Amino acid sequence: MHVAIIGNGITGVSAAIRIRQLKPDWKITMISGESDFHFSRPSLMYIYMGHMRYREAKPYENSFWERNDIGLLRDWVLEIDSGAKRLLMHSSDLIYYDKLLIATGSKSNKLGWPGQDLKGVQGLYDLMDLRELHENSEGVKSAVIVGGGLIGIELGEMLHSRGIHVTFLVREDSYWDNVLPAEESALINGLIEQEGMELRLGTELKEIFGDRSGRVRGVETSTGELIDCGIVGLTAGVSPNIDLVRDHEIPTGRGVLVDSGFRTGVEDIYSAGDCAEIVTLGDGRNLIQQVWYTGKMQGKAAGESISGLDTTYEPGVWYNSAKFVNLEYQIYGTVNNAQGTLEIKDEQNLYWEHPNKKHALRLVHDGSKILGINTMGLRYRHRVCEFWIKEKRSVGYVLDNLKEANFDPEFFRRYESEIVGNLKEQQT
Amino acid sequence: MIDARTLDHQYDEENLGFPEPPKAEERKLDIWEKLSLSLVGLGVLIFIVLLFNTPLRGTWLGFILAFAPMVAGGALYFWLSYKNTVPGIKNDGNFYKNITSRGSLGWVAGILMTGFYIVLYWWPQYLEGGVRLVDPSSYAISGAPATHWFLYGFIYTLALIVFGIRMLMRYRGNRYQQIRTLSVMFFQLGFAFILPNVLMLFNQPEYYFSYFWPLKYDYLFPGTVSYLANSPGGFGVFFIFWGLVMSFLAVPVLTYFFGKRWYCSWVCGCGGLAETLGDPWRQLSDKSLKAWRIERWMIHSVLVLIVIVTASLWINSVTQGKVLGEFSGGAAKWYGFFIGAIFSGVVGVGFYPLMGSRVWCRFGCPLAATLGIFQRYFSKFRITTNGGQCMSCGNCSTYCEMGIDVRAYAQKGKNIIRASCVGCGVCSAVCPSGVLKLEGGSFKDRYKGADKPVQAFIDSIKHVP
Structure with missing residues (x-):
C-alpha cells in the first residue's frame, strides 16, 4: 500500500506520522516543492528576526524521516490523474499511489488591488515569501501592511525589528475586531503605537504605485493619504490553496470538499488542513479551519481515516493562542467579536482589564454556563478551561475556581483575586 | 494548475539558509x-x-x-x-550577530576565555x-x-x-x-x-558552603576530611557535617520538591556564571539526538569515575595503602587534572561562545548527574505542556542551554521530564503561546501525557516516533 501526501506542512506531517504508527509496513511518500524537510511555518518570523536559523525551525531532525521510513520528495505535483491513480510531477517521474492526501495548505489573499503584482508587494505565508522578504528589505526604510490580523502584526514586528518603519492600513475600526471583542482589540491598537508603529484604522488600500523598474514606491489609501514605502505587506487573510484540483473531478467549494473522515468525492483521495472544506458537520455550515492546531488535529484524524479507522473529526472546544509583539493572547471556547457577528443566545460578558493595559480577562456566559474565555497577558491552563466549557460549569463556579486556571510562570504577580472581586461586582 | 512562481522555487534552504536581511538603519547609541x-x-x-x-x-x-x-x-x-525598551523577549539578531553566532568575534572570545583558564591553572x-x-x-x-x-x-x-x-x-x-x-x-x-x-x-579553613561533593570532589576525600576534622575551633567538624548533609540529604530531598533547579540555576556558582555571563550564547548548545547520547554517556561516566576515585581513596586511607597502593592517589590527581581543571574550567567556561553556556553542566558535572537522576525518577518537578497549544516554533529548543529538544515533547502535548533540565525557565519565557510552565505538581499526574521513565529511556534509544 502506497500513501502519497501532497504537502509537508503540519497537516501532511501529522497524517504521515499517524499512518506510520498505525501501519508499520505501508509505504509513505510526502511531496513538497517548497522545502526538503518539514518546517514550522510560525517560525518564519523568528528566522527573519534572527531569533533562530532555518535549521532550528525544523521540528524533527533530518534523520527522523529515514528512521521512520517516511519518504520525502522535493518536487511539485502538476496534476492528479485519479483514474490511473498517479501524479504527474514537475521534474520527476510519475508517482503511483493507492491512497492520496491533499494537504496543500492555503494562499495569501490578493484582493485585486491596482499594483498588487509590483516587486515589493507580498504576503507572508511560505518559504518563497520569506526569501522574497529578505530580498525586498534591501534599502527599504518604510513599509505598509494591509489588513489587521495575526500575520499582519507578525509581519509588522518583523520589519520593525530591522528598523523599517511600519504603517498598518486596517479596514475595520479597530485592530482585528472581526475576531476580538472591542476592548481586547483596543489593547492591540495601543500596543502598536507603543511599539512605535503607525495605525490607520477604518482605512483601506486604494492603489499601489510603482517606479519605472516595477518596484513599489508608495500607496494611496481610501482617505486619500499618500504613504511612501518600499514594501507592501498584503495580509488580508488566506484562502484554501486548491490550484491543483481546480477544474478537476474532485469536488471543490472554497476548499476541497470532504466529509468528516476527510474523504473527498473521489475514491481513495483525502484532503485535510487549511485546504479542506468539511461538509456535514450537522449545522449546515461548512467548516474551513486555518490555524496550526486544527491543521495538526485534522492531519492526525485524516491519517487514521486513511489507515482504515472509523474516525470522525470532532473539532472539540475551540482554542487558539498568539502573541501580539509582546502581548500574549489565548482563547478557549466561544467569544464574540466586536461586531457581534456570532449569534450567541443570552450572551453576557464579564471583562476585567488591568490599568496598565497589559493584562485582561473576559468570561463569556449565557447566565447559566461558561461559553468562552479570552486572556491577554495572562496564561491560562488549557486542560482546566476546556473542562469548564465542556462540562458547562456556571460562571459562579469559574469565578470561585479561577486561580486553578492560571498558568503564568512562578513568581509572576497573580491577578485572580483582583479579577474575581471586580467581575463579581459587575455581576451584581 | 499551480502557479509559475512556486514552480520557479528551487531554493536550497538546507544549505543556504536565510542570510541577515539588511537593516533600514542601525540603532544609534545615545550619548550616555x-x-x-x-x-x-x-x-x-x-x-x-x-x-x-x-x-x-x-x-x-x-x-x-x-x-x-x-x-x-x-x-x-x-x-x-x-x-x-518594552519588556519582552530580546532575541532579535542573535543569529546575525557575529559574537553570538559562532562568528569570528565568538571565536576570539572563546580563545581569550580558554586562554585565561590555561594561564590560571598552569x-x-x-x-x-x-x-x-x-x-x-x-x-x-x-x-x-x-x-x-x-x-x-x-x-x-x-x-x-x-x-x-x-x-x-x-x-x-x-x-x-x-x-x-x-x-x-x-x-x-x-x-x-x-x-x-x-x-x-x-x-578557619576556607570553605565553600554552596559547593559540595561530587562537584567539589575533594570535600569528601579523606585528606580534606581529616584536615577539617583537625582544624581548631570545631568549625571544621561542622563543615564536614554540612558537606555530608548537602550531598546526601539536601540533594534527594530538595530535588524531590523543586527539581534540580534548586541548585543548578539558583545556587551553584558554575550555573550562576552560565546563566549570566553565558546567557548571550545559550542558543549555541547542540540539540541533536547524537549530542544527547554523548551527553548521557559522558556525564554518567564522570559520576562513576569520581565515585570510584573517592571510594578508592577511602579504602586506601582505611587500609593504610595496603590494598591499592599508589593507585588511588594517582587517580585523584588525574581526575583533578582532566575533570577538575580541563573540563570544568577550561572547557566549561572557555567554550561558552562556541558550544553554549552549559558545556560542563551538561556533559561533565557529576553533581548535575546525581541531581538529574533524582529529578528524572524521584521528583515532583516537571515542565508542564499546556494542552495542545504548541505550534512547534522551536524557540524553547533553540534557547535551551542544556540542549534539550523541548519542542519534541511540547508538540506531542507531553510534559518535559528530563534529567538534564536545570530549570532556568527560559523555554517558558520565550514561548510565544504560553505553552510551558515549570512547576512541582503532584507526583501522580507527573507522567500524564508524558512517557513512563523506563519506557522513555528504551524509546529514546530505539528512536520511536
Missing part, C-alpha cells in the same frame, strides 16, 4: 551609552597599565581605578540599553600583576595577601554581577528570571566569595 562604553574602554586601559609595577598597584586607589570604571561602565551600559605566575592589584581587598576580607585563586574568585564574581545586571534588565517583566538571577548573584557574592575569605580571616 557611548559614554558608558567609553568608560569600559578606559577601564580596560587603566587595568592594563596598573598590571605593571606602578606605585598604585597594591593600594586601594589602584584597586578602585583598575576595576570600578569597567564594572560601572558595563553595568551602566546594560542598564541604558534595555531601560527604554602559569599563574603571569597573573602576578592582577593578583597584586586585588591585594587590598584580599587583606580586608581574608587578612592575607591575594593569591591567583583570590583574583579568579574576584573576577568571576564581578563578571557574574555585571552580566547579572544585564539579565535583570533583559528579563524585565519576568519575575522568575529576575528572582533567579538575584539568587545566583547572592550565592556567588556571599557564599562563594565573601564567606570563604572571611573564614580565613578568623583562621
Whole structure:
C-alpha cells in the first residue's frame, strides 16, 4: 500500500506520522516543492528576526524521516490523474499511489488591488515569501501592511525589528475586531503605537504605485493619504490553496470538499488542513479551519481515516493562542467579536482589564454556563478551561475556581483575586 | 494548475539558509551609552597599565581605578540599553550577530576565555600583576595577601554581577528570571566569595558552603576530611557535617520538591556564571539526538569515575595503602587534572561562545548527574505542556542551554521530564503561546501525557516516533 501526501506542512506531517504508527509496513511518500524537510511555518518570523536559523525551525531532525521510513520528495505535483491513480510531477517521474492526501495548505489573499503584482508587494505565508522578504528589505526604510490580523502584526514586528518603519492600513475600526471583542482589540491598537508603529484604522488600500523598474514606491489609501514605502505587506487573510484540483473531478467549494473522515468525492483521495472544506458537520455550515492546531488535529484524524479507522473529526472546544509583539493572547471556547457577528443566545460578558493595559480577562456566559474565555497577558491552563466549557460549569463556579486556571510562570504577580472581586461586582 | 512562481522555487534552504536581511538603519547609541562604553574602554586601559609595577598597584586607589570604571561602565551600559525598551523577549539578531553566532568575534572570545583558564591553572605566575592589584581587598576580607585563586574568585564574581545586571534588565517583566538571577548573584557574592575569605580571616579553613561533593570532589576525600576534622575551633567538624548533609540529604530531598533547579540555576556558582555571563550564547548548545547520547554517556561516566576515585581513596586511607597502593592517589590527581581543571574550567567556561553556556553542566558535572537522576525518577518537578497549544516554533529548543529538544515533547502535548533540565525557565519565557510552565505538581499526574521513565529511556534509544 502506497500513501502519497501532497504537502509537508503540519497537516501532511501529522497524517504521515499517524499512518506510520498505525501501519508499520505501508509505504509513505510526502511531496513538497517548497522545502526538503518539514518546517514550522510560525517560525518564519523568528528566522527573519534572527531569533533562530532555518535549521532550528525544523521540528524533527533530518534523520527522523529515514528512521521512520517516511519518504520525502522535493518536487511539485502538476496534476492528479485519479483514474490511473498517479501524479504527474514537475521534474520527476510519475508517482503511483493507492491512497492520496491533499494537504496543500492555503494562499495569501490578493484582493485585486491596482499594483498588487509590483516587486515589493507580498504576503507572508511560505518559504518563497520569506526569501522574497529578505530580498525586498534591501534599502527599504518604510513599509505598509494591509489588513489587521495575526500575520499582519507578525509581519509588522518583523520589519520593525530591522528598523523599517511600519504603517498598518486596517479596514475595520479597530485592530482585528472581526475576531476580538472591542476592548481586547483596543489593547492591540495601543500596543502598536507603543511599539512605535503607525495605525490607520477604518482605512483601506486604494492603489499601489510603482517606479519605472516595477518596484513599489508608495500607496494611496481610501482617505486619500499618500504613504511612501518600499514594501507592501498584503495580509488580508488566506484562502484554501486548491490550484491543483481546480477544474478537476474532485469536488471543490472554497476548499476541497470532504466529509468528516476527510474523504473527498473521489475514491481513495483525502484532503485535510487549511485546504479542506468539511461538509456535514450537522449545522449546515461548512467548516474551513486555518490555524496550526486544527491543521495538526485534522492531519492526525485524516491519517487514521486513511489507515482504515472509523474516525470522525470532532473539532472539540475551540482554542487558539498568539502573541501580539509582546502581548500574549489565548482563547478557549466561544467569544464574540466586536461586531457581534456570532449569534450567541443570552450572551453576557464579564471583562476585567488591568490599568496598565497589559493584562485582561473576559468570561463569556449565557447566565447559566461558561461559553468562552479570552486572556491577554495572562496564561491560562488549557486542560482546566476546556473542562469548564465542556462540562458547562456556571460562571459562579469559574469565578470561585479561577486561580486553578492560571498558568503564568512562578513568581509572576497573580491577578485572580483582583479579577474575581471586580467581575463579581459587575455581576451584581 | 499551480502557479509559475512556486514552480520557479528551487531554493536550497538546507544549505543556504536565510542570510541577515539588511537593516533600514542601525540603532544609534545615545550619548550616555557611548559614554558608558567609553568608560569600559578606559577601564580596560587603566587595568592594563596598573598590571605593571606602578606605585598604585597594591593600594586601594589602584584597586578602585583598575576595576570600578569597567564594572560601572558595563553595568551602566546594560542598564541604558534595555531601560527604554518594552519588556519582552530580546532575541532579535542573535543569529546575525557575529559574537553570538559562532562568528569570528565568538571565536576570539572563546580563545581569550580558554586562554585565561590555561594561564590560571598552569602559569599563574603571569597573573602576578592582577593578583597584586586585588591585594587590598584580599587583606580586608581574608587578612592575607591575594593569591591567583583570590583574583579568579574576584573576577568571576564581578563578571557574574555585571552580566547579572544585564539579565535583570533583559528579563524585565519576568519575575522568575529576575528572582533567579538575584539568587545566583547572592550565592556567588556571599557564599562563594565573601564567606570563604572571611573564614580565613578568623583562621578557619576556607570553605565553600554552596559547593559540595561530587562537584567539589575533594570535600569528601579523606585528606580534606581529616584536615577539617583537625582544624581548631570545631568549625571544621561542622563543615564536614554540612558537606555530608548537602550531598546526601539536601540533594534527594530538595530535588524531590523543586527539581534540580534548586541548585543548578539558583545556587551553584558554575550555573550562576552560565546563566549570566553565558546567557548571550545559550542558543549555541547542540540539540541533536547524537549530542544527547554523548551527553548521557559522558556525564554518567564522570559520576562513576569520581565515585570510584573517592571510594578508592577511602579504602586506601582505611587500609593504610595496603590494598591499592599508589593507585588511588594517582587517580585523584588525574581526575583533578582532566575533570577538575580541563573540563570544568577550561572547557566549561572557555567554550561558552562556541558550544553554549552549559558545556560542563551538561556533559561533565557529576553533581548535575546525581541531581538529574533524582529529578528524572524521584521528583515532583516537571515542565508542564499546556494542552495542545504548541505550534512547534522551536524557540524553547533553540534557547535551551542544556540542549534539550523541548519542542519534541511540547508538540506531542507531553510534559518535559528530563534529567538534564536545570530549570532556568527560559523555554517558558520565550514561548510565544504560553505553552510551558515549570512547576512541582503532584507526583501522580507527573507522567500524564508524558512517557513512563523506563519506557522513555528504551524509546529514546530505539528512536520511536
